Amino acid sequence: MRNTRVASAVGLHVSILFEPVTLSTNNGGFTLRNRAVVAPMCQYSVDAEDGVPTDWHLSHLGALAAGGFGLVIAEASAVNPAGRISPRDTGLWNEDQQEAWSRIVDLVHANGAAAGLQLAHAGAKASTWPMLPDFGDGSVPLADGGWTTVSASVTDIFGYAENRELSAEEIDGIVQDWADAARRADSAGFDMIQIHAAHGYLLHQFLSPLVNRRTDEYGGSYENRTRLVKEVVAAVREVWPAEKVLGIRFSGTDWVDDGWTLRETVQLSRELREMGVITFDLSSSGIGPYRGPRTGPGYQTPLAAAVKEGLEGTDAFVTAVGGVTTGVQAEHILATGQADGVAIARAALVNPHWAAVAASELEVPRMENPRAQQLWRGRW
Template sequence: MRIEVIGGGPAGLYFAILMKKARPSARITVHERNRADDTFGFGVVFSDQTLETFEKYDRESYRAITENFAYWDDIAIHYKDASFRVGGNGFCGCSRRTLLLLLQERARELGVEMHFQADVPGIEQFPDADLIVAADGINSAVREAHRDHFRPSVDMRPNKFTWMGSTKPLDAFTFYFKETEHGIFIAHTYQYEPGRSTWVLETDPETFEKAGIGAMSEQESADFLEGVFAEELDGHKLLINRSMWRNFPMIRNARTTMGNVVLLGDAKSTAHFSIGSGTKLAMEDAIALYESVMRKPSIADALADFEETRREEVEKTQHAADVSLVWFEHVKRYWHMDPVTFAFGVMTRSKAITYDNLELRAPDFVAAATRAFAEKVKASGLDVDTQDPTVPAFQPLRLREMQVSNRFVVSPMCMYSAVDGMPQDFHLVHYGSRAMGGAGLVFTEMTCVSPTARITPGCAGLWTDEQQAAWTRIVDFVHGQSDAKICLQLGHAGRKGASKLMWEGMDRPLPEAEAWPILSASALPYYPESQTPKAMDRADMDAVKADFVAAVERAIACGFDMIELHCAHGYLLASFLSPVTNQRDDEYGGSIENRLRYPLEVFDAMRAAWPKDKPMSVRVSATDWIEGGITGDDSVVIARAFAQAGADLIDVSTGQTSPASSPVYGRMFQTSFADQIRNEADIATMAVGAITSADQANTILAAGRADLIALGRPHLADPAFTLRAAGDYGVGDIFAPKQYQPGKFQLLRNAERAREELKELKLKAKPKTHNPAYREAAE
């Protein structure tokens, strides 16, 4: 077998090592355009878990690496006048130059051929190769020469950064946040060998411009930053090595293989430096490619296997990096926060670390974050214990005069089980059981304000006395048998109306004979085969607004604690807000202020009819997931407008505006939008979307990213989700009907024991340290 590797970075070298070790007869050649010891930057970083992987695949290079690494267990955060140290992280740093030399030495020992200062003009240079590995970096010539095949996307992030070093010793991975007259500067720092540390300096484009850094030389910018971080550097200098300011490129490729060619490392995918995973990603690419080659009978099969199996893991790492880099891009959003909440946000920004596993690593730090949360609750006028507080998800919240006992919410979910708009016994059991299951707040499904406002024939409504009586029965049951509050979500389907039941075809149009006339902001059908809605005129607007007000008056009679106006998911009022669906040329179209006009008219009329002491919320789609549609910044403008009109809460969802949307899914994938609205529009938010556990809820709340947590599918699977979570966290004062209290007490006893056992197992399963000093002492 003949393998040609273009690029002598960690990805190319490590793959060559693994393959030569497994197949000594293979001819493997590495071609590197630079000299053997050329490298920019200073240090690289790996976690203990990553080193454990390296140990498994090549113990010799693993031992060489670990003998040259600097180790630390803590992450240190310096923000304003506060400092925090969070232990239990297990990281190590090494000089990038040292890492390359060690890998070169191991490759040479195994018989890998290496050519330095060897510029490869193209893959055509290797017509006899069985496999060509393009590990030629961020600016990959191979990738760029075949763009039409690989279809790369390069997202140049807005923040500016530079990679410097220092003689400043550090005993932790340390974040410094420094406010100056120009703006905020961030230093990501860690020691990689005695007397040497890496300093990645980052700032937003406005601060970069205001400070005039673009006009500075490499040395001048280092001198400037020495002044910014003079206290932190403590007399030490900043070192430069091609330390140019640049924007980070987030690189993805639609394809990563072509014939017998495969992209590897930064040529294939990048991960932001804020999670320290760039070199890790590259070397794990090498491992995955090696596994595919060893597992499959031919190179073609191996590359197909690599393409299929590696993508998911890379996307997970890139998603974590994306979330992390966005946090740093918007650090000004959090600058008002108290220090411990800010630091908790730093630790949990990428979603890889959560409340529970952080509590295992740093119980005192999590206890401080929990106390800080409870102190804010107490400052809002609620009587809570701040010395020994319960976890954030079981802290109360007040909206106007409504107080919920915990932050868990049964998300509004259409059940498509009403008959002519009438809630059935199904609805009584559905809402009643989840209320008795301990949720602080229960939302109804979108309840339609008229027969023609329905999405489907199975949608619930509130336009008749009979429907009002059915809803009153449900509200009375919730109030009588639980401690939950109940919110009525009111909406109008707009152009998505007259559709089939979800399980018969989501958003697909009913047969013409069964359909009813539909309305929207503009005459645009949802699907090409869908009914074309009528673009609303003034008379339609007045009639629909009157329907909403009439439903509000009925909601008062039913005894609902709260109401929500549905302005999301492409329904009627959402169709006014989004430029994708609003193509009007009158005063209700065009600018965002005009597009807000009619939804605000409806909200104002509802707020005037609804009791002043009861809260109202608005559900929005914070992004359409479509180019040219609503963005997160737009959603802040929308939220502020509703807040000024009297909204108390923004229920933050996304998308579903058009079939053309391309959402980016993942754990808690909509929470970032709730975070942005809460911290920029200064209004309480409810996070929803792939939140599945109480641990995630506590993480979001303690980081100040939302105020309520809505869970849909978890509540469908387990009506007693909140009660079980109370047991997990030892919250004994959660309400339970007297008939169910023996079960509650048993749950609390069993859950406490199970939680302690789980904690013990997690502590035992903590990855072993790869610090040679610790291992030698242990042995």
Template structure:
């Protein structure tokens, strides 16, 4: 049988991934009890990705505090009840041979919005319907949303503490790694981008100042979880807007974050402003990942319209990225890794035994 870069193991700190096909965090907006506790849908959703052969399954953006939720239907990782529910899901992911990760998130000015499905409303949920006050780097609203309140010094310290505590809950639940969400226009991205950060104190102005909160979060999370567990950071590499956050800023801050204890950078793009032109096409974000990898000399994963085995193999084999993150393609086909191995002529020993009768015959 053939070998393929896509199916070579990768080790970061004390964790070995069986392949380079990883399941990206994908919001499900399915916590109907509004308590942040994952239930059967999440066991099914994440479990099937592990059974389908993914090397890593990253649970969706899970809020580090109640007010950090994008919607009231989000998962959370700020208390013991949530951690206990996640432990059941993590155990199943591990039983299928995959590494389990969770994305730690705070929505900032994009908090307290209506879920993506199940409602006709859009934008900010009013207090009369259960909404809450959003916070951000500055009192600059996301277009179409209510204005946030700018965090003061105590509020910023609280954010750092919340991320650290959530990381501790995650490791206590059995997760192997955590990913800090600094992309898609959420709170940490709001601090990074000059389009949303208008502060004049030590958290605004220069790149060093705008990165201060993220680096404090990375340091606190690393301290909370110890040296054995990897820490990822998801970046939007560009705002696609003049005067905004860009790939050179991303590479610089990735280097600083690596020095603070981060191990790999999950490179996406956009989400902080509207009205921009995004050059969407197959693998459109891969060059951004490659730029960060080369300029900062750090491991990266690439995401965005990666839909075929040959495309994924080329990205990893060429060195553009160390791994790929799949989202929509795994929703369409949770067994994409097993199919990709067949298409690339790779023999795997981690087919679920219940499914062996369906395995393609070896060439």
């Protein structure tokens, strides 16, 4: 790692994490003020159950932007009502939702960060109780406002309520929903969208043979299991402006040999880079019991490193996520070339000003600290 004291004495950039970075869009590039990204985090805070983000989302995401992050990615937001993880999820399938998001985007921008949104469909993991202390576990019964979920194939691997297999026609409809949501995200002012293909949700359910048992053109071979993701990317790319950033989040592996593998993730990442995907975020798991390494510091960083290596020679921006909690740790990941950026989730819940603290930890000069001016006099 660079010696930050020497670097600062000779006037060099003191930190890779806090150097601005230009992502390679088709139109001269899109610049982030630094490489610290807020990972998407469901807030389960839509009391009205209509998918419209609330004042909670405004204050939460606004604070993260004020806290100095370069890119704030808002939570998994459903492309249609059946795609919500819980009835209290946000969505982007109508005008009201678009308007509410637009207000949030304006605040994130005013506080100096780029605004991203994760677009999602939960498939067979939809219609569950929100992950909040006052709610139960498992599926919401139909009588309590739940709904019948859909997937690549009928599956009981999640232990949730009965689900059903999507027809080819319904799949076409979902691809269209993704494109419509992307168009709305553009109108709302988002700079970036991240397609959620991780954590055992719908796109991952198609990728993984642990769920996908189809015998049509969406199941079986690698080519068939990846077809839906590619259709979604192609449809979104058509409507999402070339000067904005298109990203994807993968579960890099199911951590079992007969599941979705890291080798396949690397191959698909290369193919999607060709199709115009710019950012790749590497999480893992979500189908079946967790069988990976201990979820300690940087536990998924090797997945990002493998994809970054596989994408070498392209101008992709690969982020590591999972157990990144300090500025020094993040700087180490970047300085050793394992990723191009870091995505922070739980540490940002604990401290929305995580990026400002990390900048201080890395001895970024006080006047260059990315936090909002109003926070300038804060001291550690």
